[in-house]
Amino acid sequence: MTPQVIVLNGGSSSGKSGIVRCLQAVLPEPWLAFAIDTFVDQLPASLRDSLAGIGIAPDGEVSVGAEFRRLEAAWRAGVASTARAGARVLVDDVFLGGAGSQDRWRTALDGLDVLWVGVHCASATAAARELTRGDRPPGMAEKQATLVHQGVTYDLEVDTTHTEALDCARTIARTVTGPDGR
Template structure:
C-alpha cells in the first residue's frame, strides 16, 4: 500500500490554519483526506491543573504522540491535512525524523502581526500575546514548498492554491531539504536511524 500524502500547514495561533484545513477537506477531490490538528490532541488531555514542569513534559509527549499519529495514518495509506504550530525547533526536527519527507507538502501559513493580534483579541480563547510570541519562531527554519498569506487571501482561496499546487510538489520537497540540513546523514530513507 502506498503511503498517504501529507499537507502540513504551519503557522502561528490565529493565522488561519484550521480554516484552511476545513476548506481543504471540501476542495481536495482526489482522495480521502483527514484533518489532524495539534489543538485536538491537546484537548484530549486531562483537565486537572498541572504544575509547570509536569505540564511542559505532558505537552512535549502530546506533540511527539501527535507527530507519530500523523506518521501512522499516512503509513496506512491515508491522506492527511496537518494543522500545527512549529514554535519550538525540536517539533520540526521530530517531524523531519518520523514523517516521509517526500510525501509532505510543507505550507507556511503567514499573517502580519497586527492582524494576528486583532484576530487573537476577537477570539478571546487564546492567551494575549501568544501569536506575537510565536510569530518569529514558527517560520524560523525558512523553507517551504508553498506559502499563503491569510491577510490577503481567504481560507477558501488558500485551499484552492494548495489543491492546485499539490500535484506539482517540488523535488526535493522542503521537508527533504530541511532533513538533509538538520539531521544526520545516517538516517535512512524513512527517517529512522540507519543500523
C-alpha cells in the same frame, strides 16, 4: 509527487484551521485533519498549566514540558501511521521550536511524501483575530507570528493577511493536484 501529508505551520490565529477545512472541501480525495489544538484539548487536566505539560502565560507565552513532548511524539507517530495506512493527512501545527519542530515532524514522517506549507499572517492582523476569538490570551498571536517560521523550510507559503482561507486552500490544492485539478 502527490503528497500523502500536508503540514501547515503558522502562528496562533494565522488561519491554518480555516485553510484545512477549505482543503477538505476542495481537494478531490478525502483528507483527514489533525490539529495541535485538538491534541492539546485531549491532554488531561493535570498537564495543563503544569511544568511537565503545557503552560500558557497571561501574556500568551507558551511553554512545554517533558511529559507534553513525550505525548506529542506519540501523537505525531500516530498521525504518521495513519498516513502510512493509506489515509491522506492534513496537519495543522504551530512550530514553537521553529526548525526543531519541523525536524521532529520530518523524523515521524520519514518515507512519506510531504508538502510543507507556511501560513503567514501579519502580527497585527493575527492579534485582531485573536481578540475576536476570545479563547486565547492576548499576545499569543503576536509572539508566534514570526517565531514559528524561524529556520523552517517550506515547499509553499501562503499569507492570510489579505487572502481568504479558501483562496489559500485553492493555491495549495493546485500544488497537490496540478492546474487541471486531478
